[in-house]
Amino acid sequence: MERYGTYGKLNSNEFPGDFLLGTATASYQIEGAWNLSGKGENIWDRYTHTHPELILDRSTGDVACDSYHKYEEDVALMKKMGVQFYRFSLSWSRILPTGFAYQINPDGIRYYNDLINLLLKNDIIPLVTLFHWDTPQPLEDLGGFTNALMVEWFEDYARVVFENFGDRVKLWLTFNEPKQTCHEGVGGDNKAPGYESSGIGDYLCAHNLIKAHARAYHLYDKEFRPKQNGSISITIDTSWMEPGTNSTADKEAAERKIAFNFGWYADPIFHPNGDYPEVMRKLVPERSKKEGFRRSRLPEFTKEEVKYIRGTFDFLGLNHYTTLLVKDIPEIPISGKPSVDKDSRTESWHDPSWPPSSAGWLKVVPWGFTKLLVWLKHRYGDVPIYVTENGFSDLGEIDDQGRVNYYKLYLSAMLDAMYEHKVNVKAYAAWSLVDNFEWRDGYVNRFGLHHVDMNDPGRKRTPKASAEYYRKVIAARKIHGID
Template identity: 80%
Template sequence: SYGKLTPNKFPEDFLFGTATASCQIEGAWNLSGKGENMWDRFTYNNPELILDKSNGDFACDSYHKNKEDVALMKKMGVQFYRFSLSWSRILSTGFAYKINPDGIRYYNDLINLLIKNDIILLVTLFHWDTPQPLEDLGGFTNALMVDWFEDYARVVFENFGDRVKLWLTFNEPKQTCLQSYDQNRKAPGYNSSGIGGYLCAHNLIEAHVRVYHLYDTEFRSKQNGKISVTIDTHTGWKQLQTQQTIRRQLKEDGRFW
């Protein structure tokens, strides 16, 4: 049975918030030590694949307008803000041996500003913006990405975990893997149907597990936070399906995950 929905009323503990992704809003794609990510390369090399031929050079210019953005959220009564960190802004090459102090400063300032305005932080480690040097090595089709992602997460937890209490490892991993490596639809634009998507899924799931346990064993007791993942799915909730098609879809979902 389904719970009864009452019109015009949300539960008392319901939180209203908003969400963004770093590569969609920040701009400042090559300022203050930020390295190139796969969307920078993809949109420059393939402008015809973007409807208006735009890229992330400026985007919403949130890198320079974060104070205005937070003021607008405060005015709107936003209770929480889900945003992602740019791996390339924190680690210019993608590797943890080169931490970018300007990137750390930028996110420290944003985090402190949100806390000052009583806005709850929900921070995503990865929202589809692999550093290009790592993408050149195969991105999430390369099993070494598990180690590189763990290294990146450790830097993030060490620098921001004293204030951030809600973490997400990945945003929409299914779309990241299918559209990046299986369907040639989004950056980095690989077309390896039946292979690339599954390699990505395997490595991405392992990376999530690795970072979950990293937080659980080394940071949770000190920082008292929680960590999860944003799952997306296409199971046809809006259309009637036969038991046969439902079983077929569940079988395919099971193969993917």
């Protein structure tokens, strides 16, 4: 199997002059202040409070890094590293406590105004995500993204956001990682709300979420872009899917896996033809019929919807961490509950020789990053790519050489794609600025460039070795540590 790049040779090219280097966080993971200053309840508040046993250390995001009160210190950390942009998300429930736009929380507006203004004062570009998994609980009680009315409710929320912050924010993301919201949160139980409705609920969730993205894009494009002159898109995550063997069956399985993993959300927006990947439109109806369903479990877009959704991007947001090996499963018995995994007819795993992180799902496979970026160019054309998350987990070490090594290898792999394969990557955000609430992992697995003492009421921040390493990379505009 072809491998791009090597572990021993780092790319010595400089980042282009217009390339942006930054870092990222998400509201629920860092803000805390879960019920202060008018904020409403969201699904992660409910999930962690009612099912503490599902969180590895039984923790919550109630206080988290307390960034609601310590945002000035966080901006100072970024300034010291020299980052050019900060990708953060807004808490829908902090802005609209009920989820609906009839009630706007002035303290929520004030908090994000203060953060945005301070970033700009420090020459840090805000890249703002409207939604990072934290659906307002009152809307979830009405079905969340399985309810088609969420398309309208999200558009209402987006309007409030653009009206209040769009004069200063010029880079927008509608959604972060729809796969986690829909496939893992609705289809599975690995994320809130944990409905375990794979093969039905996750398809319905994704269908409405993609339409909500398009509505927000067209709203911005028509009513706000003429005056605010910003850019807007969506961030989608995926591992690279490498064939388990050189067999034709496994090569096709790897393509199928990335179609069901990434193309599901990306093709309707970024592919020249729009709509869901052809393989999904073929396999899901076939299996649905065999299972006894009267119609496909995969909803269909109308021709008008395909046209409305297609092209609703100014760049492609990408989150990437690791690689999987994939093999073909030619026949899956028609029994039990339906699922997306059964529909895709694939099985995936890690090569045991790949270097590990503290999280079982994350192995260090930098050449997979290069291959993914090249694949994106071939599938979607020369679209500008913003890498909005990439990072490494450990157990909280201050001298985090594993993370330093990960950044060296992955930044090199990204430069390989840019210089050797002419992939149009425009920005890179290291995940994450600070150790934070890592969803089901609680505070066990850490991704931060800065250590946060979760036992300290003041949530003391301490720079790690990776923060200093990243500072040197940003200052030199090239990978630090090349002999």
